[in-house]
Amino acid sequence: MSKDFKKYLILGFLFFFPIFVYVFLSTGINNFAKLPVLTENVKDIKNIEGNILETSFKDKISIVAFWGGDINKKKSEALNLNQKIYKRFYEFQDFQFVVMHNKTESEAIESLKNELISGVGTDLEKWNFISTTQSNIKMIFESFNTNIELDSNYSTPYVFIVDRDLSLRGRDDDEDIGMLYGFNSQSVAEINNKMVDDVKIILAEYRLALKKNDSLFYE
Structure with missing residues (x-):
């Protein structure tokens, strides 16, 4: 050569x-680097009974929890999510938490909120607590079309990621279980090793989309 x-x-x-x-x-x-869509067109919560502020999944990145009538047992889950997910990502403009609970649990919810505020200094601005009926909780949950079930209190420790277009996001090739629809909020390891990464991915995905839109606008 x-x-x-x-x-x-x-x-x-x-x-x-x-x-x-x-x-x-x-x-x-x-x-x-896109988080797979597992279910399209989940039902929105905007017009359900008890949603006084008309909180919506539309145009938001939502972390959705179904706590039903089991609030007194949710303290550890709330703290895990608050410390590992909410405090890390709440400054993203369209990020929110949505917690659906039985309307009979209002006192327990207020107690939990006070503990988050006074105990760990959380700004609850983007925590949305929807006090509604069991039938509404079931209706929204079933629209997610997962392999997870609510217990007798209409509660589950699993939390879910819903995107701006009302699609449930998750993993279709998880190394442990294959289809991963939700994240076990009782498990700090699962939150750290899986949920944090997936929230990062979907937020990065939307940041990229915003940058592309901005570049097109200024061309």
């Missing part, structure tokens, strides 16, 4: 390699 050929080969590599890396990264974000 001649010296000239080697020189041109090296120059060609130096020229094309950065282009290859750029193309790979720009397409990789779109193709590989």
Whole structure:
């Protein structure tokens, strides 16, 4: 191999390699870093009984919990989610928590909220507690179409990610269980090892979409 050929080969590599890396990264974000849609068109909560502020899943990234009539047993789950997820991501503009609970649990909810505020100094601005009927809790939950069931109190320790378009997001190839519809909020390990990553992915996905829209706007 001649010296000239080697020189041109090296120059060609130096020229094309950065282009290859750029193309790979720009397409990789779109193709590989999206959180799978597991269920489309989940029911919105905007018009259900008890939703005084008309909180909606639409145009929000929502972490959704179904606590039913089991609030006194939810302290550890609330603290896990608050410390590991809410405090880490609540500053994202369209991020919110939605907790659906039985309307008979109002006193227990107020006690839990006070503990989050006074005990760990949480700003509850983006915690939305929806006090409603068991039938409404069941209706919204069943629209998620998961392999998880509510218990006799219309409660589950699993929490879910719903995107701005009313789609349930999760994993379709989880290394442990395959289809991962929700995250066990009783497990700090599962929150740390799976949920944190998935929330990061969906927020990054929307940040990228916003940047693309901005670039189109200013072209």
